Amino acid sequence: MSILTNPQLWASTLAMAVPLALPAIGGTFSERTGVVNIAMEGIMLMGAFFGVSFAYWTHSAWLGAIGGMLMGGLLSAVFAWAAIRLAADQVVLGMAINIFAAGLTTFLLDTVFGYGGTPPDTPQLPTWSIPGLSHIPFVGAFFTNQSVLVYIMLILVGLSHWFLFHTRLGLRMRAVGENPLAADTAGLNVWRLRYTGVIIGGLLSALGGVYLSLGILNSFDVNMTNGRGYIALAAMIFGKWTPLGSFGASLLFGFATALGIALQGNGISANLLGMLPYVLTILALAGLVGRSKPPAADGIPYTPQR
Amino acid sequence: MTKFLEVINLVKHFPGVKANDGVNLTVHAGEVHSILGENGAGKSTLMKLIYGLYQPDSGEIRLDGKPVHFSSPRDAIRAGIGMVHQHFMLIPALTVTDNIVLGDEPGGIRYHRSEAEARVRALSEQYRLHVDPTARVEQLSVGLQQRVEILKALYRKAKLLILDEPTALLTPQETEELFAVVKHLKEQGIPVVFISHKLDEVRAIADTITVMRAGKTVQTLPIGDATPQQLANLMVGREVVLRIDKQPANPSGVVLNVENLHVVNSARQEKVRGVSMQVRAGEIFGLAGIDGNGQTELVDAIAGLLPVAGGRIHFQDQDITHLSTAERTARGIAYVPQDRQLDGLVLDFTLTENAILRDFHKHPFSKFGVMFSQPAKAYAEKLIHLFDVRPKDITRKAGDLSGGNQQKVILAREVSREPQLLIAVQPTRGLDVGAIEGIHRQLLRLRDEGKAILLVSLELDEILSLSDRIGVLHGGRLVGVVPGETATREQLGLMMTGMSQEQATKEGTTS
Numbered sequence: 001m002s003i004l005t006n007p008q009l010w011a012s013t014l015a016m017a018v019p020l021a022l023p024a025i026g027g028t029f030s031e032r033t034g035v036v037n038i039a040m041e042g043i044m045l046m047g048a049f050f051g052v053s054f055a056y057w058t059h060s061a062w063l064g065a066i067g068g069m070l071m072g073g074l075l076s077a078v079f080a081w082a083a084i085r086l087a088a089d090q091v092v093l094g095m096a097i098n099i100f101a102a103g104l105t106t107f108l109l110d111t112v113f114g115y116g117g118t119p120p121d122t123p124q125l126p127t128w129s130i131p132g133l134s135h136i137p138f139v140g141a142f143f144t145n146q147s148v149l150v151y152i153m154l155i156l157v158g159l160s161h162w163f164l165f166h167t168r169l170g171l172r173m174r175a176v177g178e179n180p181l182a183a184d185t186a187g188l189n190v191w192r193l194r195y196t197g198v199i200i201g202g203l204l205s206a207l208g209g210v211y212l213s214l215g216i217l218n219s220f221d222v223n224m225t226n227g228r229g230y231i232a233l234a235a236m237i238f239g240k241w242t243p244l245g246s247f248g249a250s251l252l253f254g255f256a257t258a259l260g261i262a263l264q265g266n267g268i269s270a271n272l273l274g275m276l277p278y279v280l281t282i283l284a285l286a287g288l289v290g291r292s293k294p295p296a297a298d299g300i301p302y303t304p305q306r
Numbered sequence: 307m308t309k310f311l312e313v314i315n316l317v318k319h320f321p322g323v324k325a326n327d328g329v330n331l332t333v334h335a336g337e338v339h340s341i342l343g344e345n346g347a348g349k350s351t352l353m354k355l356i357y358g359l360y361q362p363d364s365g366e367i368r369l370d371g372k373p374v375h376f377s378s379p380r381d382a383i384r385a386g387i388g389m390v391h392q393h394f395m396l397i398p399a400l401t402v403t404d405n406i407v408l409g410d411e412p413g414g415i416r417y418h419r420s421e422a423e424a425r426v427r428a429l430s431e432q433y434r435l436h437v438d439p440t441a442r443v444e445q446l447s448v449g450l451q452q453r454v455e456i457l458k459a460l461y462r463k464a465k466l467l468i469l470d471e472p473t474a475l476l477t478p479q480e481t482e483e484l485f486a487v488v489k490h491l492k493e494q495g496i497p498v499v500f501i502s503h504k505l506d507e508v509r510a511i512a513d514t515i516t517v518m519r520a521g522k523t524v525q526t527l528p529i530g531d532a533t534p535q536q537l538a539n540l541m542v543g544r545e546v547v548l549r550i551d552k553q554p555a556n557p558s559g560v561v562l563n564v565e566n567l568h569v570v571n572s573a574r575q576e577k578v579r580g581v582s583m584q585v586r587a588g589e590i591f592g593l594a595g596i597d598g599n600g601q602t603e604l605v606d607a608i609a610g611l612l613p614v615a616g617g618r619i620h621f622q623d624q625d626i627t628h629l630s631t632a633e634r635t636a637r638g639i640a641y642v643p644q645d646r647q648l649d650g651l652v653l654d655f656t657l658t659e660n661a662i663l664r665d666f667h668k669h670p671f672s673k674f675g676v677m678f679s680q681p682a683k684a685y686a687e688k689l690i691h692l693f694d695v696r697p698k699d700i701t702r703k704a705g706d707l708s709g710g711n712q713q714k715v716i717l718a719r720e721v722s723r724e725p726q727l728l729i730a731v732q733p734t735r736g737l738d739v740g741a742i743e744g745i746h747r748q749l750l751r752l753r754d755e756g757k758a759i760l761l762v763s764l765e766l767d768e769i770l771s772l773s774d775r776i777g778v779l780h781g782g783r784l785v786g787v788v789p790g791e792t793a794t795r796e797q798l799g800l801m802m803t804g805m806s807q808e809q810a811t812k813e814g815t816t817s
Contacts, residue, residue, distance in 0.1 A: 168417045175397050175408050182395035185359075186409035186458070187380040296399065 003262050007141035012261070014142055017247070017254030018153050018215070019044070019225075022208030023232035024239065024246035025160050026201035030076075031241055032164060033197030034177035035083050036299035038094035039076070040205045041229025042101030047072035047206030048213035049105040052118045052220040061123040061218075065149075065210045072206020073199055075101065080198035084191055087301030098229070106222050117219060124218035125149060125210075147215040149207070156204065160243035173197050177295035180302035190302050208232070234281035240292050253277040309371065310335045310497055311356070311466055316365035318351055325351040327521040329365070333466065333497050338488060340500045340508040343518035344541055344738035346708055349501050350392070352518070353468055357389045358382040388459025389468040394451050395458075398444035402426065405443055406458045429457055434490055449480030456487065460496075467491060468499045473507055474736065477597065485511050503541070503738045505534045519543050542740040550743070552750050555774040557586040561622060561727050561758035562608065568616035569603045577603040579782035580617070585727065590749065590759040592773030592790065594766060596802050600782035601762045602644065605729050608760070609641045610634045622726060635664060640725035642716055644732045644762075646709070650716040653705030657695070660704045661686040661719050693718040693748070710741025717748055728752060731762045746772060766795055780804040 003009060023040040030037035050071035055064025079097050082088045109117065128151065130143040164170040175183045176193045184190050208228070213220045231253055238252075239245025256277065260270030313331040317324070326348045333339045343349050354360045356367060358376030366373050369385055376382040382389075396405050403423045412421045426439040435453045443451060452472065459467055469488070473481045488498050488511055502508050508515055509529060516526040517540040524540050538546040562585040569578035577600045585591040595601050606612040608619060610631035619627045626634055635641075643649035651660050662671050662682045670681040686700040693714045695707070704712060713733060720728060730749065734742040749772060753759055763769050769776055773790040778801040786807030788797065800810035 166417060166419075167415055168411045168413055169415070171400075171404060171408065171411060171417050175400065175404075178397040178399050179395070182397050182405075183408065185379045185389075185391070185395045187378075187383055188409050296397075 003259070006262070007138050009258055009262050010138075011141040011144070011146070012258040013251060013255040014150060015146065015216075015254075016257045017250040018147070018150055018211050019208045019228050020232045020235050020253055021153055021157065021247045021250035022211065023205040023229055024235035024250055025157065025243045026204035026208070027233060027236040028201070028239075028241050028243055028246050029160070029164075029173075029204065030198045030201035031236070031298050032177045032295055033173045033194045034180060034295060034297040034300065034302070035080065035194055035198050036090040036094070037079075037198065037201060038091060038230075038233055039079050039097035039101075040201075040208075040232050041225055041227065042094075042098035043072045043076050043079075043202050043205040044209030044212070044225045044229050045101040045105045045223070046075050047209030048224055049108065049209075049220050051206075051210035052122055052213045052218065053108075053112065055124075055214055055218070056119060056122045059123060061125045061214055064123070064214055065125060065207070068210040068214070069203050069206045072209060073203045076198055076202020076205070077195070079202070080195050083198070084194045084301065087303060090299050090301075102223055105220070109220060109222060117221070120219070122218045125214045147211065149211045149215040152207075153211075156207075157243055157247045160204075164243060169196070174295070176302075177297055180297055180300075184302075184304055190304065194302075205229070205232075231277045234277045237292055237294075238277075238281050241294060249277075249280075252280070308335045309333075310369070311499075312366075312368040312371075313352070313356065314366045314368065316352065316355060316367070317363045318355055318360060319363055324521050326355065326362075329518070329521070329523050331516055331523060332526070333499060334514075335497055336492060336495055337513040338492055338498045338500055338511055339514045339516065340502060340512035341516050341518060342502060342505070342508050342537060342541060344503055344740060345710070345736075347518040347541070348521040349518055350470060351521075353389065353470055353499075353501060356382070357387060357468065383462050383464075386463060386465035387468065388456075388462060388464025388466065390452065390455040390459065390470065390472060392471040392474060394455055396443050396451055396454060398442070400443060401439070402437055402441050402443060402446070402454050402457075403439040405454055406439075406461050410462065426457065426461070429460055433457070433460055433487070433494065435460075435487060447480075448475045449477070449483060452476070452480075452484065453487070464496065466497050466499065468501070470501045471503070472500070473502065473504065481507070505537055505739070508537070509534065517541055538739050541738070546739055547743055550746050550750065550771060552772075553754060555589045555753065557589040557774070558756070559587055560584045561587050562760065563620040564604075564608065564617070565620070566617040567604070567607060567614060567619065569600070569607045569612055570615045571603050571612065576615070577782050578607065581779070581782070581784045582617075583777055583784060583787065585758045585760050587726070587758050588753060588756045589774040590753050590761055590772050590790075592769040592776045593760065593762045593779060594769045594776055594798050594802060595764075595779035597764055599779045599802075601779055602731070603782075604779070605641075605731055605760065605762055609639060609729055635723075638724070638726040640720035640723060640728045642713075642720055642728070642730040642733050644735070646712050646716055647705075651704040651712055653703065655704055657690060657700045657702055657704060657707075657715060658682050658686040660715055661689050661700075664719065664723065689718040689722055690715070692722070694744070708741075710737045710744070713737060713741070713745060714748075717745065721748070721752060725757065727758045727760065729760045729762075732764065733761070734763075734765070734768060742768075766798055769798070770795065778802055786810075 023044055027037050027040055047068040051064045051068025054067025055061045082093055083090045126148050127145045128148050129145055133143040134140045172188055173193050176190050180190045212224055235249035235253055236246050238249035256273045260273040309332055311333040313329055316326050316329040318326040329352055341349050355362050358379045358381050374385055403426045406426050407422045412418045423439045430436055435457055437450050437453050472484060491498055500511060512529050514528055515532055517524045564581060564583050567578055567581045571577045581604060593601055603612055607614050614627050618625060647653055665671060671677060690698055695711050695714045734745050749759060761772060775787055776790055776793050777787045778785045778798060785801045797810045800813055
């Protein structure tokens with residue numbers, strides 16, 4: 001039990017939650033406007049690869065992070081165009097984006113950087129300690145030597161919640177995800193709102209990828225997201241398609257991962273704990289752990305009748 | 307009176323159809339103007355043209371004397387046209403206020419929810435459309451949802467309100483309330499365009515009536531000049547029989563005998579509490595009652611769709627209480643369900659496939675699990691000719707047909723199996739006068755051939771014009787059974803509220 005009282009476990013839980021919470025909230029933005037998004041895995045890979053690449057090319061980790069986000073946003077814009085304008089099947093499309101991104105980043109890693117991988121002198125995003133807070137006993141661990149993206153994520157969680165539920169644009173985006181025809185007759189531009197949701201989601205998901213390559217490390221590995229985009233999907237569902245819920249679920253899943261690492265060598269399989277997110281998601285969808293209901297028009301393309 | 311809205315020679319084609327073919331309409335300020343026409347006459351197309359959802363091929367729309375062009379509903383809303391669609395354009399997961407202000411919310415970047423609620427409250431006071439601004443729309447009854455739709459239009463400063471088949475989903479009480487709202491709007495100077503195919507409603511609410519038929523406006527006349535018969539003839543384009551003359555019934559033996567039946571629905575409420583009744587060959591037994599008083603559960607139990615909690619059902623002297631639906635069907639019970647699109651037909655299947663839906667596994671349609679298409683096609687051809695289903699094309703999908711023709715397909719399928727008992731639940735719901743007449747004739751023909759018919763309907767007129775005997779349900783009990791010949795609306799109406807037969811007869815004659 002001494003493991004559970006070790007503040008390092010909880011600090012690590014928060015760190016593990018970042019690459020889940022950001023794409024989970026990204027997915028929330030997309031699905032709240034009615035576009036089913038399972039492409040977070042691929043968009044994260046884009047963010048991770050181009051984050052490192054831009055950081056190397058510009059010698060600035062910050063410019064790298066922005067570049068990675070923009071490239072992820074670009075891929076999500078392509079996804080949005082096919083899903084919204086061409087009304088393609090969103091699940092198939094999301095899968096295609098994931099496979100495409102895995103292939104592209106692997107190819108570019110070899111072509112651009114060769115077999116040695118990304119150079120070791122690539123800059124990394126800084127870690128910060130928050131002066132006053134880091135000295136509080138126990139809780140202080142949350143605010144000591146954490147990647148700057150941990151703090152940015154915390155801000156984005158609150159900002160996303162406020163944006164979706166307390167702004168006019170947020171109301172409109174949610175309306176479009178529930179009943180696009182009603183929104184259209186109320187004079188809203190359904191397509192534009194959906195593009196907005198998917199691309200905001202893409203930027204957030206890509207930032208989750210940037211965290212993996214520039215936040216924890218300063219390098220990119222083939223398929224380094226390792227299924228986190230799918231766990232984020234589970235976190236989004238478990239969090240009932242809300243930013244706060246997605247964050248809470250990400251913390252829970254992050255805890256499972258952190259615990260798995262802490263327990264290594266104690267005879268409990270980390271793989272077993274790794275299953276937890278999916279088991280919880282199935283229970284949530286089946287209505288056993290709180291009812292989780294998607295936006296009513298999620299996944300249904302809208303064609304204005306003229 | 308000043309002309310508020312003018313539609314001049316409007317034409318709109320769709321591939322293969324002239325949906326609107328030279329439509330003319332003038333709505334004056336301060337009037338309730340009803341557009342009357344059968345399903346498919348072009349009423350909805352006209353409204354979508356006025357509302358900017360469709361663009362006309364030719365013709366002109368004028369508002370306050372000025373020609374207007376709406377390329378989207380946004381333009382129409384801005385010009386002061388409000389529309390309440392037949393299928394509500396609401397977002398169930400959002401609140402009443404969110405729905406009303408959507409697209410024109412108070413606030414800058416932030417959404418000022420409390421200010422929006424205050425505005426909605428003020429608006430509902432002004433127009434006497436009371437509804438809780440903080441409630442979620444999914445929690446509201448259909449009648450209240452309609453109020454939200456009307457408030458939505460008024461919030462956008464509608465100067466004209468279009469109501470598309472507004473009473474289709476309402477209870478009689480909700481309809482009364484809607485009429486009060488419409489009258490109040492008229493007093494406040496907002497003209498209302500009221501689209502309907504129900505004659506009595508139009509006569510109750512409209513000042514002026516424009517009749518549409520086959521994409522054309524046939525005639526516009528003030529309410530005072532119009533008799534129901536005249537309006538029905540204008541709508542259909544021929545002489546329509548509103549109340550069918552029928553031969554006296556010639557009933558013989560008891561076909562269906564229900565004894566002390568108790569039925570519990572899926573929500574575990576006891577909806578049928580000890581009903582005993584008999585239906586004889588050669589008669590139509592009508593079941594009247596306010597919706598939700600056990601009619602659905604009673605007939606579902608007879609058809610085998612709900613288990614029986616107590617009592618017995620005998621069919622042709624055999625106990626069928628615990629038989630499956632398939633076994634009951636095989637013994638000669640046919641069922642025309644309430645929701646024809648959900649339970650009656652497979653909309654994505656062709657007419658041929660729908661025609662053999664109950665018998666596809668039997669000779670001559672299949673053998674050893676292999677289906678034969680030729681007998682099925684021949685059978686479907688026979689059915690659609692016998693029941694005059696249009697279009698006469700067995701390769702069409704059921705979903706392509708109009709409601710009346712869909713109902714004919716179901717009726718044809720059920721009747722051609724030579725049942726001894728036909729259960730028909732709301733067989734003419736949502737159909738127009740011409741189609742209703744056709745279905746009624748078929749039911750009477752079956753009766754005269756000696757079949758037993760159990761008719762469930764919420765329309766008292768339908769019950770009265772068809773039934774030989776009428777049973778009235780209230781609270782899951784049979785209040786009484788009265789002969790169809792002597793029954794009156796008043797008597798049945800009182801019995802539907804639970805009053806006994808003797809009392810209702812007395813009250814009905816003295817009042």
